[in-house]
Amino acid sequence: MQERNLIMAQEHTPVLIVGAGGAGLSFSLLLQQQGIASLLIERRLDVSWVPRARNLNYRSLKVFRGLGLQGEVHAAGDHVTQSYLKETLALPEQKVVPALNVAALVSLHQQEISPETFLMYCPQSRLEPLLLTVNKRRGCDVR
DSSP states (O other): OOOOOOOOOOOOOSOEEEOOSHHHHHHHHHHHHTTOOOEEEOSSSSOOOSOOOOEEEHHHHHHHHHTTOHHHHHHHOEEOOEEEEOSOTTOSOOEEEEHHHHHHHSOTTHHHHOSSOSEEEOOHHHHHHHHHHHHHHTTOEEO
């Protein structure tokens, strides 16, 4: 049996982020904004085209606004047109909540909470490519 000689390069990074989904890509940008170097690694060769998560709430939109991405994220998204209520995710039964009733679920004083909309349709298949592009444009280390 032939012995293989493996040489491993050592590299120091203050923060290692594993996974280039929406959270990892956003975290990389947030650290970069604070001047903290990070390395983001992903096992896939490209971002996923499958829309796993589909909606962003006003808190997520506030984070993207803080990163200066409000216009780009809003351009990638759309208005929520329909929502569903399910007792649990495992049950097939669901109840459609008309779009007008979704707005009724929100406080009448929503603008006092955030200037962002309560909910926006922006699936990961749209958000991840946008965040990856911004990471690369801003010089974040994504591999």
